[in-house]
Amino acid sequence: MIENYSLKEHTTLKIGGISKIVYFPKSVEEIYAIKNNSCAEKLTVIGEGSNLLVSSQGVEEKVLITKNMKKHEFIGEETIKTECGLKSANLAKILLEKSLTGLEFLIGIPGSVGGAVTMNSSAHGQAIEDVIEAVEVIDLNTCEIKTLNKEDLKLCYRNSFVEKNRHLILTATFKLKKANPKDIMEKMEFHLNYRKQNHPSLTESNAGSTFRNPERKVHAGRLFEELGAKNWREGAAKVSEKHANFLINTGDATSLDISRLMYRMHSGVKEKFGYDLIAEIRYVGVPTTEEEEIWKNFTVH
Numbered sequence: 001m002i003e004n005y006s007l008k009e010h011t012t013l014k015i016g017g018i019s020k021i022v023y024f025p026k027s028v029e030e031i032y033a034i035k036n037n038s039c040a041e042k043l044t045v046i047g048e049g050s051n052l053l054v055s056s057q058g059v060e061e062k063v064l065i066t067k068n069m070k071k072h073e074f075i076g077e078e079t080i081k082t083e084c085g086l087k088s089a090n091l092a093k094i095l096l097e098k099s100l101t102g103l104e105f106l107i108g109i110p111g112s113v114g115g116a117v118t119m120n121s122s123a124h125g126q127a128i129e130d131v132i133e134a135v136e137v138i139d140l141n142t143c144e145i146k147t148l149n150k151e152d153l154k155l156c157y158r159n160s161f162v163e164k165n166r167h168l169i170l171t172a173t174f175k176l177k178k179a180n181p182k183d184i185m186e187k188m189e190f191h192l193n194y195r196k197q198n199h200p201s202l203t204e205s206n207a208g209s210t211f212r213n214p215e216r217k218v219h220a221g222r223l224f225e226e227l228g229a230k231n232w233r234e235g236a237a238k239v240s241e242k243h244a245n246f247l248i249n250t251g252d253a254t255s256l257d258i259s260r261l262m263y264r265m266h267s268g269v270k271e272k273f274g275y276d277l278i279a280e281i282r283y284v285g286v287p288t289t290e291e292e293e294i295w296k297n298f299t300v301h
Protein backbone atom coordinates (compact mmCIF):
# COMPACT_ATOMS: atom_id res chain seq x y z
CA MET A 1 0.00 0.00 0.00
CA ILE A 2 1.29 3.49 -0.85
CA GLU A 3 -0.04 6.68 0.71
CA ASN A 4 -0.51 9.98 -1.13
CA TYR A 5 0.27 8.51 -4.52
CA SER A 6 0.00 10.65 -7.66
CA LEU A 7 -2.16 8.86 -10.21
CA LYS A 8 -0.86 11.06 -13.04
CA GLU A 9 1.93 8.62 -13.86
CA HIS A 10 -0.49 5.78 -13.97
CA THR A 11 -2.70 7.02 -16.80
CA THR A 12 -1.84 7.24 -20.49
CA LEU A 13 -3.26 10.80 -20.50
CA LYS A 14 -0.76 11.74 -17.74
CA ILE A 15 -3.50 13.52 -15.83
CA GLY A 16 -4.63 12.78 -12.29
CA GLY A 17 -4.27 14.05 -8.75
CA ILE A 18 -3.42 12.32 -5.50
CA SER A 19 -5.06 9.26 -4.01
CA LYS A 20 -4.58 8.94 -0.25
CA ILE A 21 -4.31 5.15 -0.35
CA VAL A 22 -3.30 2.99 -3.32
CA TYR A 23 -2.91 -0.79 -3.27
CA PHE A 24 -0.74 -2.70 -5.72
CA PRO A 25 -1.66 -6.33 -4.92
CA LYS A 26 0.59 -9.04 -6.35
CA SER A 27 -1.81 -11.94 -6.08
CA VAL A 28 -5.44 -12.90 -5.88
CA GLU A 29 -4.80 -13.75 -2.19
CA GLU A 30 -3.64 -10.18 -1.52
CA ILE A 31 -6.81 -8.86 -3.16
CA TYR A 32 -8.87 -11.11 -0.88
CA ALA A 33 -7.10 -9.52 2.08
CA ILE A 34 -7.75 -5.98 0.82
CA LYS A 35 -11.35 -6.88 0.16
CA ASN A 36 -11.77 -8.21 3.70
CA ASN A 37 -10.42 -4.95 5.13
CA SER A 38 -12.09 -2.45 2.87
CA CYS A 39 -14.80 -4.00 0.77
CA ALA A 40 -17.53 -2.07 2.53
CA GLU A 41 -15.82 1.14 1.47
CA LYS A 42 -15.76 2.10 -2.16
CA LEU A 43 -12.75 0.96 -4.12
CA THR A 44 -11.67 2.37 -7.50
CA VAL A 45 -10.07 -0.22 -9.77
CA ILE A 46 -7.43 0.84 -12.31
CA GLY A 47 -5.68 -1.42 -14.80
CA GLU A 48 -3.23 0.41 -17.09
CA GLY A 49 -5.26 3.66 -16.94
CA SER A 50 -5.53 3.82 -20.73
CA ASN A 51 -9.24 4.55 -20.85
CA LEU A 52 -9.45 6.99 -17.97
CA LEU A 53 -9.73 10.68 -17.22
CA VAL A 54 -8.60 10.90 -13.59
CA SER A 55 -9.58 14.08 -11.75
CA SER A 56 -6.76 16.56 -11.22
CA GLN A 57 -8.30 17.02 -7.77
CA GLY A 58 -7.52 13.40 -6.97
CA VAL A 59 -9.53 10.39 -5.90
CA GLU A 60 -11.26 10.18 -2.53
CA GLU A 61 -11.79 6.42 -2.56
CA LYS A 62 -9.04 3.88 -1.99
CA VAL A 63 -7.54 2.85 -5.33
CA LEU A 64 -6.48 -0.64 -6.38
CA ILE A 65 -4.03 -0.82 -9.29
CA THR A 66 -3.77 -4.29 -10.82
CA LYS A 67 -0.44 -3.94 -12.68
CA ASN A 68 1.37 -6.52 -10.50
CA MET A 69 -1.25 -9.23 -11.09
CA LYS A 70 0.22 -10.68 -14.26
CA LYS A 71 0.52 -14.46 -13.96
CA HIS A 72 -0.95 -16.81 -16.54
CA GLU A 73 -1.37 -20.55 -17.10
CA PHE A 74 -2.46 -22.69 -20.02
CA ILE A 75 -5.30 -25.15 -19.52
CA GLY A 76 -4.84 -27.71 -22.24
CA GLU A 77 -3.68 -26.64 -25.72
CA GLU A 78 -6.02 -23.77 -26.55
CA THR A 79 -7.20 -22.22 -23.29
CA ILE A 80 -5.37 -19.59 -21.22
CA LYS A 81 -6.23 -18.23 -17.78
CA THR A 82 -4.57 -14.91 -16.88
CA GLU A 83 -4.63 -12.58 -13.94
CA CYS A 84 -6.31 -9.23 -14.51
CA GLY A 85 -3.21 -7.01 -14.57
CA LEU A 86 -1.39 -8.75 -17.43
CA LYS A 87 -0.82 -6.17 -20.17
CA SER A 88 -3.02 -6.80 -23.20
CA ALA A 89 -0.04 -6.59 -25.58
CA ASN A 90 1.88 -9.16 -23.47
CA LEU A 91 -1.09 -11.53 -23.67
CA ALA A 92 -1.00 -11.16 -27.46
CA LYS A 93 2.74 -12.06 -27.46
CA ILE A 94 2.21 -15.10 -25.19
CA LEU A 95 -0.50 -16.37 -27.55
CA LEU A 96 1.75 -15.86 -30.58
CA GLU A 97 4.40 -18.09 -28.95
CA LYS A 98 1.78 -20.86 -28.67
CA SER A 99 0.44 -20.25 -32.22
CA LEU A 100 -3.00 -19.27 -30.92
CA THR A 101 -5.27 -16.90 -32.83
CA GLY A 102 -8.19 -14.72 -31.69
CA LEU A 103 -6.64 -11.81 -29.78
CA GLU A 104 -4.04 -10.42 -32.20
CA PHE A 105 -5.65 -6.97 -31.96
CA LEU A 106 -4.51 -6.66 -28.34
CA ILE A 107 -0.93 -6.13 -29.57
CA GLY A 108 -1.82 -2.48 -30.24
CA ILE A 109 -3.93 -1.75 -27.15
CA PRO A 110 -2.17 -0.21 -24.15
CA GLY A 111 -4.46 -1.70 -21.47
CA SER A 112 -4.66 -4.69 -19.11
CA VAL A 113 -6.67 -7.89 -19.40
CA GLY A 114 -9.11 -6.69 -16.68
CA GLY A 115 -9.69 -3.40 -18.51
CA ALA A 116 -10.03 -5.14 -21.87
CA VAL A 117 -12.72 -7.51 -20.56
CA THR A 118 -14.56 -4.77 -18.66
CA MET A 119 -14.65 -2.56 -21.77
CA ASN A 120 -15.12 -5.48 -24.19
CA SER A 121 -12.17 -4.15 -26.20
CA SER A 122 -12.23 -4.69 -29.92
CA ALA A 123 -10.63 -3.61 -33.17
CA HIS A 124 -10.96 -4.56 -36.83
CA GLY A 125 -13.33 -7.51 -36.45
CA GLN A 126 -11.80 -9.08 -33.32
CA ALA A 127 -13.30 -8.60 -29.85
CA ILE A 128 -12.95 -9.94 -26.32
CA GLU A 129 -16.51 -11.29 -26.51
CA ASP A 130 -15.50 -13.73 -29.27
CA VAL A 131 -12.99 -15.66 -27.14
CA ILE A 132 -13.78 -15.06 -23.47
CA GLU A 133 -14.95 -18.15 -21.56
CA ALA A 134 -15.26 -16.97 -17.97
CA VAL A 135 -13.96 -14.55 -15.34
CA GLU A 136 -13.42 -14.84 -11.61
CA VAL A 137 -14.67 -11.70 -9.87
CA ILE A 138 -15.20 -10.09 -6.52
CA ASP A 139 -18.57 -8.37 -6.23
CA LEU A 140 -17.47 -5.13 -4.54
CA ASN A 141 -20.98 -4.55 -3.20
CA THR A 142 -21.25 -7.82 -1.30
CA CYS A 143 -17.61 -9.01 -1.18
CA GLU A 144 -18.76 -12.29 -2.72
CA ILE A 145 -16.27 -14.10 -4.95
CA LYS A 146 -17.81 -15.84 -7.93
CA THR A 147 -17.29 -17.06 -11.48
CA LEU A 148 -19.15 -15.38 -14.33
CA ASN A 149 -19.41 -17.13 -17.67
CA LYS A 150 -19.62 -15.40 -21.01
CA GLU A 151 -23.40 -15.00 -20.89
CA ASP A 152 -23.30 -13.51 -17.37
CA LEU A 153 -20.78 -10.91 -18.56
CA LYS A 154 -23.32 -9.35 -20.99
CA LEU A 155 -20.55 -7.90 -23.12
CA CYS A 156 -21.55 -5.22 -25.60
CA TYR A 157 -19.95 -2.15 -27.24
CA ARG A 158 -17.43 -0.91 -24.60
CA ASN A 159 -19.59 -2.14 -21.78
CA SER A 160 -20.26 -5.12 -19.55
CA PHE A 161 -22.11 -6.39 -16.49
CA VAL A 162 -18.84 -6.11 -14.54
CA GLU A 163 -18.60 -2.34 -14.76
CA LYS A 164 -22.28 -1.62 -14.26
CA ASN A 165 -22.37 -3.78 -11.15
CA ARG A 166 -19.04 -2.90 -9.51
CA HIS A 167 -17.27 -6.21 -9.86
CA LEU A 168 -13.50 -6.56 -9.79
CA ILE A 169 -12.16 -9.05 -12.31
CA LEU A 170 -9.45 -11.25 -10.75
CA THR A 171 -8.77 -13.62 -13.62
CA ALA A 172 -10.03 -14.18 -17.16
CA THR A 173 -10.09 -17.39 -19.17
CA PHE A 174 -9.95 -17.29 -22.98
CA LYS A 175 -10.46 -20.06 -25.52
CA LEU A 176 -8.38 -19.55 -28.67
CA LYS A 177 -7.71 -21.58 -31.81
CA LYS A 178 -4.49 -22.99 -33.24
CA ALA A 179 -3.23 -21.18 -36.34
CA ASN A 180 -0.15 -20.66 -38.45
CA PRO A 181 2.22 -18.30 -36.54
CA LYS A 182 3.00 -16.49 -39.80
CA ASP A 183 -0.70 -15.59 -40.17
CA ILE A 184 -0.83 -14.46 -36.54
CA MET A 185 2.24 -12.25 -37.06
CA GLU A 186 0.71 -10.75 -40.20
CA LYS A 187 -2.47 -9.85 -38.35
CA MET A 188 -0.44 -8.23 -35.57
CA GLU A 189 1.60 -6.25 -38.07
CA PHE A 190 -1.61 -5.08 -39.72
CA HIS A 191 -2.92 -3.80 -36.36
CA LEU A 192 0.35 -2.05 -35.48
CA ASN A 193 0.73 -0.45 -38.91
CA TYR A 194 -2.88 0.73 -38.98
CA ARG A 195 -2.40 2.44 -35.62
CA LYS A 196 0.88 4.00 -36.64
CA GLN A 197 -0.78 5.54 -39.68
CA ASN A 198 -4.11 6.56 -38.19
CA HIS A 199 -3.75 7.15 -34.44
CA PRO A 200 -1.47 9.43 -32.42
CA SER A 201 1.21 7.39 -30.63
CA LEU A 202 1.53 7.43 -26.86
CA THR A 203 4.44 9.87 -27.09
CA GLU A 204 1.48 12.27 -27.25
CA SER A 205 -0.34 11.46 -24.00
CA ASN A 206 -3.91 10.33 -24.80
CA ALA A 207 -6.60 7.88 -23.71
CA GLY A 208 -7.67 6.50 -27.08
CA SER A 209 -11.15 7.20 -28.46
CA THR A 210 -12.97 9.79 -26.36
CA PHE A 211 -16.53 9.09 -27.54
CA ARG A 212 -18.13 5.95 -28.92
CA ASN A 213 -19.13 5.79 -32.57
CA PRO A 214 -22.88 6.59 -32.66
CA GLU A 215 -23.62 4.00 -35.34
CA ARG A 216 -21.69 1.14 -36.93
CA LYS A 217 -20.82 3.17 -40.01
CA VAL A 218 -20.76 6.62 -38.45
CA HIS A 219 -17.40 7.36 -36.84
CA ALA A 220 -17.24 9.93 -34.05
CA GLY A 221 -13.79 11.01 -35.32
CA ARG A 222 -15.23 11.83 -38.75
CA LEU A 223 -18.05 13.90 -37.19
CA PHE A 224 -15.49 15.92 -35.18
CA GLU A 225 -13.42 16.40 -38.32
CA GLU A 226 -16.45 17.72 -40.21
CA LEU A 227 -17.10 20.02 -37.28
CA GLY A 228 -13.59 21.43 -37.72
CA ALA A 229 -12.54 20.28 -34.23
CA LYS A 230 -8.99 19.18 -35.17
CA ASN A 231 -6.55 21.29 -33.15
CA TRP A 232 -9.24 22.78 -30.92
CA ARG A 233 -7.61 23.64 -27.59
CA GLU A 234 -8.59 24.15 -23.98
CA GLY A 235 -5.65 25.01 -21.74
CA ALA A 236 -2.98 22.41 -22.47
CA ALA A 237 -5.44 19.90 -23.96
CA LYS A 238 -6.01 19.66 -27.70
CA VAL A 239 -7.83 17.59 -30.27
CA SER A 240 -5.34 15.40 -32.16
CA GLU A 241 -4.44 16.45 -35.69
CA LYS A 242 -4.19 12.79 -36.67
CA HIS A 243 -7.52 11.54 -35.30
CA ALA A 244 -10.19 13.96 -34.10
CA ASN A 245 -11.65 11.50 -31.54
CA PHE A 246 -8.32 11.45 -29.63
CA LEU A 247 -7.53 14.19 -27.10
CA ILE A 248 -3.91 15.03 -26.34
CA ASN A 249 -2.37 16.34 -23.14
CA THR A 250 0.34 18.61 -24.57
CA GLY A 251 2.01 19.11 -21.17
CA ASP A 252 0.25 20.06 -18.00
CA ALA A 253 -3.39 19.70 -19.03
CA THR A 254 -5.93 19.19 -16.25
CA SER A 255 -9.01 17.03 -16.17
CA LEU A 256 -11.01 20.26 -16.51
CA ASP A 257 -9.21 21.15 -19.78
CA ILE A 258 -10.12 17.72 -21.20
CA SER A 259 -13.70 17.95 -19.90
CA ARG A 260 -14.16 21.42 -21.47
CA LEU A 261 -12.89 20.14 -24.82
CA MET A 262 -15.20 17.15 -24.59
CA TYR A 263 -18.12 19.49 -23.91
CA ARG A 264 -17.39 21.61 -26.99
CA MET A 265 -17.05 18.52 -29.16
CA HIS A 266 -20.16 16.84 -27.74
CA SER A 267 -22.41 19.90 -28.04
CA GLY A 268 -21.01 20.75 -31.50
CA VAL A 269 -21.92 17.29 -32.81
CA LYS A 270 -25.34 17.40 -31.15
CA GLU A 271 -26.16 20.74 -32.77
CA LYS A 272 -24.80 19.95 -36.22
CA PHE A 273 -25.57 16.24 -36.63
CA GLY A 274 -28.13 15.47 -33.91
CA TYR A 275 -26.11 12.68 -32.25
CA ASP A 276 -25.98 12.57 -28.43
CA LEU A 277 -22.54 10.93 -28.24
CA ILE A 278 -21.73 8.50 -25.44
CA ALA A 279 -18.40 8.96 -23.66
CA GLU A 280 -15.98 6.05 -24.09
CA ILE A 281 -13.41 7.26 -21.55
CA ARG A 282 -14.32 6.97 -17.88
CA TYR A 283 -14.09 9.82 -15.38
CA VAL A 284 -12.61 8.81 -12.03
CA GLY A 285 -12.23 10.87 -8.86
CA VAL A 286 -13.48 14.10 -7.35
CA PRO A 287 -14.86 16.47 -10.02
CA THR A 288 -14.82 20.26 -9.78
CA THR A 289 -18.29 21.84 -9.88
CA GLU A 290 -17.77 22.71 -13.56
CA GLU A 291 -16.66 19.16 -14.39
CA GLU A 292 -19.68 17.75 -12.60
CA GLU A 293 -21.95 19.96 -14.71
CA ILE A 294 -20.13 19.04 -17.93
CA TRP A 295 -20.21 15.28 -17.29
CA LYS A 296 -23.98 15.43 -16.63
CA ASN A 297 -24.29 16.03 -20.39
CA PHE A 298 -22.60 12.75 -21.32
CA THR A 299 -24.12 9.33 -21.08
CA VAL A 300 -21.22 7.13 -20.08
CA HIS A 301 -22.39 3.52 -20.33
Ligand SMILES: Cc1cc2nc3c(=O)[nH]c(=O)nc-3n(C[C@H](O)[C@H](O)[C@H](O)COP(=O)(O)OP(=O)(O)OC[C@H]3O[C@@H](n4cnc5c(N)ncnc54)[C@H](O)[C@@H]3O)c2cc1C
Pocket (backbone or CB within 6 Å): 012, 044, 045, 046, 047, 048, 049, 050, 051, 052, 066, 084, 085, 088, 108, 109, 110, 111, 112, 113, 114, 115, 116, 117, 118, 119, 120, 121, 122, 123, 162, 163, 167, 168, 169, 170, 199, 200, 201, 202, 206, 207, 208, 209, 282
Ligand atom coordinates in the same frame (compact mmCIF):
# COMPACT_ATOMS: atom_id res chain seq x y z
C1 LIG B 1 -3.66 4.87 -27.96
C2 LIG B 1 -4.87 4.07 -27.50
C3 LIG B 1 -5.53 3.26 -28.39
C4 LIG B 1 -6.65 2.51 -27.98
N1 LIG B 1 -7.28 1.71 -28.88
C5 LIG B 1 -8.33 0.95 -28.49
C6 LIG B 1 -8.98 0.05 -29.41
O1 LIG B 1 -8.61 -0.05 -30.56
N2 LIG B 1 -10.01 -0.69 -28.93
C7 LIG B 1 -10.44 -0.62 -27.64
O2 LIG B 1 -11.37 -1.34 -27.28
N3 LIG B 1 -9.87 0.23 -26.76
C8 LIG B 1 -8.82 1.01 -27.13
N4 LIG B 1 -8.23 1.87 -26.25
C9 LIG B 1 -8.80 2.04 -24.91
C10 LIG B 1 -8.17 1.18 -23.81
O3 LIG B 1 -6.83 0.88 -24.08
C11 LIG B 1 -8.93 -0.13 -23.59
O4 LIG B 1 -10.27 0.12 -23.23
C12 LIG B 1 -8.27 -0.98 -22.49
O5 LIG B 1 -8.73 -2.28 -22.58
C13 LIG B 1 -8.50 -0.44 -21.09
O6 LIG B 1 -7.69 -1.21 -20.21
P1 LIG B 1 -7.01 -0.55 -18.93
O7 LIG B 1 -6.39 -1.63 -18.15
O8 LIG B 1 -6.14 0.56 -19.30
O9 LIG B 1 -8.30 -0.02 -18.17
P2 LIG B 1 -8.40 1.30 -17.29
O10 LIG B 1 -8.30 2.49 -18.16
O11 LIG B 1 -7.46 1.23 -16.15
O12 LIG B 1 -9.89 1.16 -16.76
C14 LIG B 1 -10.98 1.20 -17.66
C15 LIG B 1 -12.23 0.70 -16.93
O13 LIG B 1 -12.04 -0.68 -16.63
C16 LIG B 1 -12.14 -0.89 -15.21
N5 LIG B 1 -11.19 -1.96 -14.86
C17 LIG B 1 -9.87 -2.06 -15.15
N6 LIG B 1 -9.38 -3.22 -14.66
C18 LIG B 1 -10.40 -3.86 -14.04
C19 LIG B 1 -10.55 -5.09 -13.33
N7 LIG B 1 -9.52 -5.92 -13.14
N8 LIG B 1 -11.77 -5.41 -12.82
C20 LIG B 1 -12.83 -4.59 -13.00
N9 LIG B 1 -12.77 -3.42 -13.65
C21 LIG B 1 -11.57 -3.05 -14.17
C22 LIG B 1 -11.82 0.46 -14.58
O14 LIG B 1 -12.39 0.56 -13.29
C23 LIG B 1 -12.46 1.41 -15.59
O15 LIG B 1 -13.85 1.49 -15.39
C24 LIG B 1 -7.11 2.62 -26.64
C25 LIG B 1 -6.43 3.46 -25.74
C26 LIG B 1 -5.32 4.18 -26.16
C27 LIG B 1 -4.59 5.06 -25.17
